[in-house]
Amino acid sequence: MTKKFVRYIPDRPVDAVPVVGLKIDDATCGDLPAVADLIAQRERNDPASHLQYLKAQIGEGPDSCQIFIVRVEQELVAYARISRHHYPDLPAGWYLTGLVIADDQQRRGIGRAVTEHRLHWLRSRSDFDQIDQLYYFASSRNDASRDLHARLGFTEIERNISVPGCTFEDGIGILYSLPLNGRH
Numbered sequence: 324m325t326k327k328f329v330r331y332i333p334d335r336p337v338d339a340v341p342v343v344g345l346k347i348d349d350a351t352c353g354d355l356p357a358v359a360d361l362i363a364q365r366e367r368n369d370p371a372s373h374l375q376y377l378k379a380q381i382g383e384g385p386d387s388c389q390i391f392i393v394r395v396e397q398e399l400v401a402y403a404r405i406s407r408h409h410y411p412d413l414p415a416g417w418y419l420t421g422l423v424i425a426d427d428q429q430r431r432g433i434g435r436a437v438t439e440h441r442l443h444w445l446r447s448r449s450d451f452d453q454i455d456q457l458y459y460f461a462s463s464r465n466d467a468s469r470d471l472h473a474r475l476g477f478t479e480i481e482r483n484i485s486v487p488g489c490t491f492e493d494g495i496g497i498l499y500s501l502p503l504n505g506r507h
Contacts (some may be wrong), residue, residue, distance in 0.1 A: 342395055342431050347440045350390035350402065352381060358392060358402045365423050380406065389444060390421075393437050400428040405441045410486055413498060417445060419459040422468070434471050442475070445503075457501045460486060464494035477501045 350358060355377045356370070363370035380388045386407070393401035404421035419441055424433050445457060459477055461468045477499040484496040 342433060342436075344394075344396040345433065345436060346394045347391055347437055348394070350377075350381065350392045352378070354392050354399065355381065355390075357399045358390070361399065361402060361425060362421075362423050364425075380404065389441075391437055391440060391444075393424075393433055395428065395433075400425045401433050401437055403437045403441060405445060413460075413481075413484060413486070414456065414458060414500075417454060417457050419457065419472075429467075434468075435475075438471065438475060442501075452504060454503055457503055459499045459501075460484060460489075460496055461499070462491040462494040463497055464492070469497070469499075472499055472501075475501070 355374055358377055359370035359374035362373045366373075377390065381390055388404060388406040390402065390404050392399055393403075401424040402421065403419070403423075406418055406420050407416065408418050408420075409415045419438065422434060422437065442457070445451065445454065448454075457477075459472050461472070463469075463482075478501075479497055480500050481498040482495060484498045486496060489496070
């Protein structure tokens, strides 16, 4: 089944309803079933494979992957990852991956908040001075995600990319980067 991207209206401001009680935390193993359910709702498939993948990723530890959850009041409404990858034919390094926001919580600034949180997490690492670039990839059809990351300073560096385990539904894969530490 084809993945549906968020209904996106570029000039529409973020909804005026403020997010009250927004909290971003490191995910624990106990959070992973709810995260897998959130992903499965978006992907319209079974959460079991997502849960298995998330468990493997969180098991690698923060030197390879960090998973974050977002709660509004006490409800889990989003998750996002930052992971170190060595994809074939792409630069090795840290990638923003896996941002999913519950349908009824989109256009409220949650994506930006959790993405800024991931950037802060990366900057707080003891090895940050050795990280030149942060990467992110998206489908050419995912305008909401592409615009969010552009506003944070990401620029396109390559088109027609291939990422193992990832399909760019109805579009082509685009790789973006954000220079860090004043180096380009």
